[in-house]
Amino acid sequence: MHNFTFCTPTKVIFGRDIEGSIGETLRGYGATKALLHYGGGSVKRSGLLDKVKASLEAAGLAYVEMGGVEPNPKLSLIRKGIELCRAEGVDFLLAVGGGSVIDSAKAIGVGLANGCDPWDFIESKTAPSKCMAVGVVLTLAAAGSEMSNSDVMTNDENQLKRGITSEAVRPVVAFLNPENTFTVSKFQTGCGIVDTMMHTLERYFTGDGDCDLTERLAEGLLIAVRDAGRAAIADPADYEARATLMWASSLSHNDITGCGKNRKFPVHKIEHDLSGVHDNIAHGAGLSVLFPAWADYMLELGHDVMKFAQLANRVWGVEMNFDHPEVTARGGIRAMRAYFREIGMPVTLQELGLTPDDYEEIVSKTVLGGTVLKSYIPLGREEILAIYRHAE
């Protein structure tokens, strides 16, 4: 177990009928005027936005609105948000939505608190030490951004999708009502299930050796998500299943499943350029295609066979083959792909509409300037193309 620092101060208010407490809670953080940040019309149609406004008004809080956040949040809108908040004297950013809305709000907060463009931190590869306070009313169990220290945005000038990692961007408060996810489509629910699993699995496979407690927690979370995922796909209004998926999405990315490990997130980095270049592709769909392919590639090279077998045995219920652990390991990847299919997720690049002609452009972004991805094996252009071929 490596040395680590763990600090997740986000206050989580979880359950039914919690929206009435939003205004008073924000006042407790010193807010006087909030940006209400959201995506399309779903938070209006569902009535959630009206509930949030009513709570802010009841607490005597002013607010301005800015909707229009798209999946893979765009730097251009973030810049408009920074201008708006400056002009309006906003002192609290309230994201009402999923990961894209939260990450857009975080990027606005970074720009406001540091008096610069948030992309500067990506270009200079530095981490911001300040961010305006961000709160979250979550509508999608997926990204885990509501408790995380990460913030991913897409530069719509060059299609680069990149992230900032900083303790400063952890939201101060997150309102998690599973009922607000009942109307999420089966496909988006599937994307969320995959994203939550991947945040956990990218911390699981790190080549760091013993880390039993962290791995046991990860396995428990994966099993709970596996079963709740099936239940939520079958019945979108299953409260217990939606609650499990929502809480798991937060825990999968607040780092409780990564303590003591060196996290590198190779598959996320590869996928970010896939959905960055082809932004009609959902992040979760890109991951459900690429993670099993990465796993195949790792096993082909003989890396981490016993850890893949452990996952197969403990999470996917594959009986251990003590003579041939690699058989168990491969059985786990097979079971994972079958599960992804069962919940309606793609597992091949063809299903995403990509052909071999598309790979070069995407991979060229990932290895821009000769970058080699740090993973517990380095991944350059040829290695990433080999992973793509495992996803055909």
Place this chain on the structure above:
Amino acid sequence: MHNFTFCTPTKVIFGRDIEGSIGETLRGYGATKALLHYGGGSVKRSGLLDKVKASLEAAGLAYVEMGGVEPNPKLSLIRKGIELCRAEGVDFLLAVGGGSVIDSAKAIGVGLANGCDPWDFIESKTAPSKCMAVGVVLTLAAAGSEMSNSDVMTNDENQLKRGITSEAVRPVVAFLNPENTFTVSKFQTGCGIVDTMMHTLERYFTGDGDCDLTERLAEGLLIAVRDAGRAAIADPADYEARATLMWASSLSHNDITGCGKNRKFPVHKIEHDLSGVHDNIAHGAGLSVLFPAWADYMLELGHDVMKFAQLANRVWGVEMNFDHPEVTARGGIRAMRAYFREIGMPVTLQELGLTPDDYEEIVSKTVLGGTVLKSYIPLGREEILAIYRHAE
């Protein structure tokens, strides 16, 4: 899953060679003069106290010392601590020790911040809203007080051992170096293993129905503690095992294993009077005797058979008897008692030196003024005596 609020802002700094950062970290919290609070001579003999002092001095922090905290920390010493800190102008409380030292520091912080006697909150059954900042340099993996919102003290005028629960008493920072537990005796290590397991199990058995994610995390933690416990008893300097026990002790009581459940802690409440009246009995030893007895009693009445079977199957490796789940459930209790014996812990009241003549005095404290313990079944005098008889 019930509605819940989860907020654990304690910053955990975990691993080897972290003591040099203590002074600068405390300065970051605005400390200028600290109380160095500790127990007996072990932190002096091990050299830990000198390392802590060197780090405080290097950061230009003043400090005063107060040792002498005993197991089951005494209100009389807490009161002296409050006087000392007032006279010296202390603005940060640094506990160097285990749960008793931390809880003593928390009680001092409650007295200082609220300008009253900490026992007042116990008498009035109210929770303090303020506490002076507490930091922890942990030397014992057991109580989980380093991340918890609880603070237990013993009133040495009437032998009542009682607790305060308040978000205000969560430490702001905890320094967790597993090497500082290498010298903990086998018996105290066993007590810590039991205490960690019990913090998890008291949250596991609540009669609340579905809470799969929380229970899966609890089971993962219990399995990791089970195995690391054996390893640490066999080799006290096994870093990975000590690290697992240390991190698990924090996670078992920061409430991550209780989210969505109504926690009642009946066995802790019963045990507090056992070690309150007989303060030569360690809390962990009292729990290893009383928890299996409580479980026997619950099963005898037919409560929560399937949950006991689930624990038996998932954590203790007892094969599920689908015709007779109560057989599996009882097998789990048997396996738990066998494990406690294996790590050198008592499982009968006789081993604690108690005879039936002693029960009445202890139980009379627990049901003082006709109190009936709130558990998912109410426990009055007769019920608690029945539990004692299961521990003979």
